[in-house]
Amino acid sequence: MRIPRITLISPTGALGMGFLDESLERGIALKPDLIACDAGSTDSGPFYLGSGTPKMSRFAILHDLRRLLSARDRLNVPLIIGSCGTSGVDSAVDWMRELALEIASEDGLKFKLGRVYSEQNPEIMADAFKSGKIEALPGASELDEQTILNCSHIVAMMGHEPIVYLLENKCDVILCGRASDTALFAAVPLMRGFIPGPVWHCAKTIECGAICSTITRADGVYAEIDDNGFSVEPLALDASCTPLSLASHTLYENADPFLIREPSGTLDTQNANYHAVSERKTRVEGSVFRPERYTLKMEGATLSGFQTITIGGVRDPYILARIETWLAEMRVFFKERLKELTGKTLGEEVRLDISQYGRNAVMGELEPVPEEMPHEI
Template sequence: MEFKILAPTGALGAGFGAESLALGVAMKPDVIACDAGSTDSGPYYLGSGEPKLSREAVTRDLRLLLKARDGLNVPLIIGSCGTSGRGEGVDRVAAMAREIAAQEDLTFKLARIYSDQDSDTLARRFTEGRIQPLDGAPELDLDTLISSHVVGMMGVEPIQQALRDGAQVVLAGRASDTALYAAYPHMHGADPGLTWHAAKTIECGAACAIPPSADGLFVHLRDDHFDVEPLDPDSRLTPYSVAAHTLYENANPHLIAEPSGTLDTTDATYTALDGRRVRVAGARYLPAETYTVKLEGSRLVGYQTIALGGIRDRVVIEQLPKLLPFAHDYFATKIQDVFQGRVDPDDVTIDYRLYGQDAVLGARDPQRAEPVHELGMLITVTAPTQETAHAVATFVAHTSSHLPISGYDGLASTVAYPFSPPETDRGPVYRFTLHHVALPETPYEMFSAVHEEVTG
């Protein structure tokens, strides 16, 4: 038994070489699968429903994949549509698919799988104790839960059901990255350990290639091993680069949790077949006693305005530990004075992030004690409305450029701004609210599918 899987890129819209795709198509895959989203870029995309990658970039990739699927007559599976997997993202990609079908004279059966969770059902699951925290999860209350936009991360089962129901193109909401690649071989009897390990290896496209790139990988999945190779002729894989990918986005280098169980790569072996290809064997899949669906939630926390500046004065830099607390106290009083009680200072956050000192690693920076001669300063003001954030930022930016420096007489300039005006409105700001799992009665109940015939 052999299954051939084409993973054209790590994210729909990130791109891939047309020549690479052609090489993959020539090897006649049984299925094409592609991820389209992630939480890596932060909570904005889940909170707002906006995609990270441009419509033009996504359309370009989708057009090539739909044409490849049509020529091969194999399933095309795309998950986490629209970056976050919200329903808007699924609908947006579906609209692109219909448009491409009309332009390219393509016909296919399309399934849209939605992963959005309604607040009433979430509240009921919460009160029944069927929402449980993962390690490091924040405290969760009912108000936070129902005020967040929440998606569930589907496993292979809803995708497999869509395929059994005749779908040739599956556009899924939020999904486990690996489930997209595991769904087809898993439902046709492939070894589950090898299937999930192969899926984990190719989930990010050629990210595990040397050099890493926005391009594709191809897998030959067999009874007791799988072979993986890059589609770019100038790329290569090594046992080390393939094995290292099991570390990516995982707390444990050997145990990788999925909704239905855990992939155990402890005994996996990685063998170079030549200078470009690697053979992998030995992984096991351990079914879970309880099926779980990871929940991801995001909610609006305010609006932001930022100002970016630079400091190149050692006297100023040395006094910043005293100056910034002084500035915070001053601005709290200033907000009360300017807004005459209409804005509570506790509802406004003013943050100074100093690039070159503590901005990235903070107190854990091993070079923290070394002298600094230049700093970049990012001032971020977050408030309940954009109007308030901008108004506060104007006097914060102005005053921050003339903080009182001990040892200097008269007016001193402390921060230089490269832009005029220095204030830039960022718009709405969101935060993640959930790191939890739901305990459904079946793998399907939290997801809904809609089927349609798309004709060119």
């Protein structure tokens, strides 16, 4: 007979961001059935995928991973880490394994470890593109075969199925390549037969830890799922999960907050109801999951060049009064010196981007007050 509810902990938004030790202890005391944590993102751009290097330091990863492995050992529940090493390339999964084994040796921990790779062969992907098996995502730039072949790394964002396979093979610690954040939290509940609607919506809500609460620092949340819905509360006592904070999280990294795509289908939150259970906990009911044709999002990165950043400040009121003319003259000077010193042509081999922070740098042409001039840039 299946248990009536399942409980989960999302300790932080990303492995290496940290969390309060007292929050994790509070979570352990609640005896969750699963601990899961994302370790990657595309938010920081293509560099980490292209280079295959992690954004978070080894020290930061060790700090968080050591505490989560200890918590897993105390609870005897699965620990699932997704998108290892920021991008989820194969070498990053292996690197995370080395760190986990290092911690196990130092702390006397024993566990069965499983790995799921997500990296794809560019030549196979190019053939798939030629045969029409790769479709562009909405808003994607034009893709061609050579761009695919030029990729240093290509990863496929996996769903929950490979994770379930390792869970069924009794793995205690699962390290994933590039994975849907939600899949990490959905795998155990789906494997145990819980209804997909509440499972996927809960997973989407808690994927980034305490971001779905009223605090902004890195920390965790605790969730309970049953067949009618789910509830979420923060692990930090100075935070709350309100109907507004949970509902607004569906806007996070989604073009449509009501229809959220996963590899195996779409989460539909249009009829979801959010109501406060207490000052700190909110319950959600009414979300459904609609199975659809299985697809995997592919992410690739190619070397497009090398970047140098120069920061300069201008406080001179004379220059600020004619800033556009001054910048145009600087661009001409740069173009001439570039040709003289390197033989390269600005606009063809080299790109020069100038951002005036303090004046339209963030919103550009969308800035509603473009004419206001600060006293310094």
